[in-house]
Amino acid sequence: MPRRHIRVTGAPEAPLRAALTALRTELGVPQTYPPQASADAGTPPVLPSYDATDIPLFTIDPPASTDLDQAMHLSRRGTGYRVRYAIADVAAFVVPGSALDAETHRRVMTLYFPDEKVPLHPVSLSEGAASLLPDRTRPAALWTIDLDADGRTVSVDVRRALVRSRAKLTYEGMQKEIDAKTAEEPLVLLEVIGRLREALEVERGGISLNVPEQEIVERDGTYELTYRAALPADGWNAQISLLTGMAAADLMLAHGTGVLRTLPAAPDGAVGRLRRTAHALHIDWPHHMSYAALIRSLDPHVAHHAAFLQECTTLLRGAGYTVFRDGVLPDITTHAAVAAPYAHCTAPLRRLADRYASEICLAAMAGEPVPDWVLAAFDALPREMAEGGRRAGAVERACVDIVEAALLKDRVGEVFDGCVVEVEERRPTVGVVQLESPAVIGRVEGAGLSLGERLRVRLTQADPEPAPTVRFVPA
Structure with a gap:
């Protein structure tokens, strides 16, 4: 199946709740925080002495988000620029070896369901005391x-500091201000710096996949699935995070101890398969054009381009966490899609490894030894993150399947317009169709399926429970 990304903007009503509750039980998702771990979240944080609350930081997040990991401020510096990026200091709140620490290692990542999220940290911490909410002084x-x-x-510097965000911005609102030329200087610079960093990404051969998301949207008391392609502002914001992750990786490599996010280069066979897919989807890919250049030429608003971008995510399989210490560097230190060494360090409220990467960077910059509690977790951390990533992926895929089946269960027999985005090599009568509306991707069975073909299909099955199933046949 094409890779799918779900971004929830509304909460579906009762028809889905039973299926989603059953899914959480099936996947062993923790429902509540243990009492002692919750109590630990109330431990007063260790506050830094350096006061940076005079920096007018701002956050950029979806409207309903309250677990805010990052806040930024951008300014000019001579002919260049200065990026200030504050990351929530989770280690100031989590005592190593505590019940709270143990529970975060069990959860590993925040999990997102259409009706609720299962946080890595107690809500009192992730959406309260540690979150970089506006007009709140926080350690970072x-x-x-x-x-x-x-x-x-x-140059790069990182240190513990007290910070205070001034505003919580949204991607859509920020994009409108920039487009209307009404944005203040820091937002104007987000576009300027974002475009410069995108150009450097092109230069080093990096790739940012602009993959459309399936989005659950509430409308008139009900809900529907739509496709959402990323805004330019999404990409500029992501470049600031990438910049910081690359700086963190370089800092850890120079220090000789760290945790990197790595991805080996794709094997030749995988690229060859994508070339065949591009041909089938009627996408011109000249042999002299690199894969990275092709990706940047595609428009995610065009159906067959969006389908190809979904297939391109297969090259990202194999990403993992690589730890090293005592100056012994690993065989692979780069992330193939970033085309540089890279580390996850900007989302510690939602991802366990980021707390450790941040702590190593702080120690490296200060010229101090890496704390013992960080090194004690090293051996298990890659495995824990891999298991957490698999669970998060299973949640995402199952949630989309459940929502699709629930939305279509009363529309069996109807005909929809779509595009064939996958055909099985061994069974050419079985494939995957991506509907134009609603935003559904489902199995189609019938003779004569052709990859990239626009096709009218009839819905024959849509069952949310017990196993969510959506089936189509050519109409």
Whole structure:
């Protein structure tokens, strides 16, 4: 199946709740926080002495988000730029070896369901005391990254600091301000720096997949699935996070101890398969054009381009966490899609490994030894993150399947317009169709399926329970 990404903007009503509750039980998702771990979340944090509350930081997140990991401020510095990026200091709240610490290692990641989320940390922490909410003073790991006129990194600093966000912005609102030329200087610079960093990404051969998301939206008391392609502002914001993750990786590599996010280069066979898929989807891919250049030429609003971008995510399989210490570097230190060393360090409220990467960077910058509690977790951390990633992927796929089946269960027999985005090589009568509306991707069975073909299909089955199933046949 094509990879699918779900972004929830509304809460579906009762018809889905039983299926989603059963899914959480099936996957062993924890329902409540243990009492002692919840009590630990109330432990007063260790606050830094450095006060950076004068920096007018702002956050960029979906409207309903309250677990805010990052806040930024951008300014000019001579002919170049200064990026200030504050990351929630979760380690200031979590005592190593405590019940809360143990529970985060059990959960590993925040899990998102259409009706609720299962947080990595208690809500009192992730959406309260540690979250970089506006007009609240919070402890943070404050990155200061100076760039030259081309957006290249000149210097890096990270230290613990007290910070205070001034505003909570949304992607859509920010994009409107930038497009209308009414944005203040820091937002104007987000576009400027974002475009410079995107150009450097092209130069080094990196790839940012602009994959459309399936989005659950509430309308008039009900809900539906739509496709959402990322805004340019999404990409510019992501470049700031990538910049910080690359700086963190370089810092850890120089220090000789760290935890990297790595991805081996795709094997030749995988790229060859994508070339065949591109041909079938009527996408022109000249042999002299690199894979990265092709990706940047595609428009996710065009159906067959969106289908190809979904298939491109198969090259991202194999990403993992690589730990190293005592100056012994691993065989692979780069992330193939980033085309540089890279580390996850900007989402510690929602991802366990980021707390450890942040702590190593703080120690490296200060010229201090990495704390013992960080090294004690090293051996198990890659396995824990891999298991957590598999669970998060299973949740995402199952939630989309359940929602699709629930939305279509009363429409069996109807005909829809779609595009064939996958055909099985061994069984050419079985494939996958992506509907134009609603935003559903489902199995189709019938003679004569052709990859990339626009096709009218009839819905023959839509069962949310016990196993969510959606089936189509050519109409």
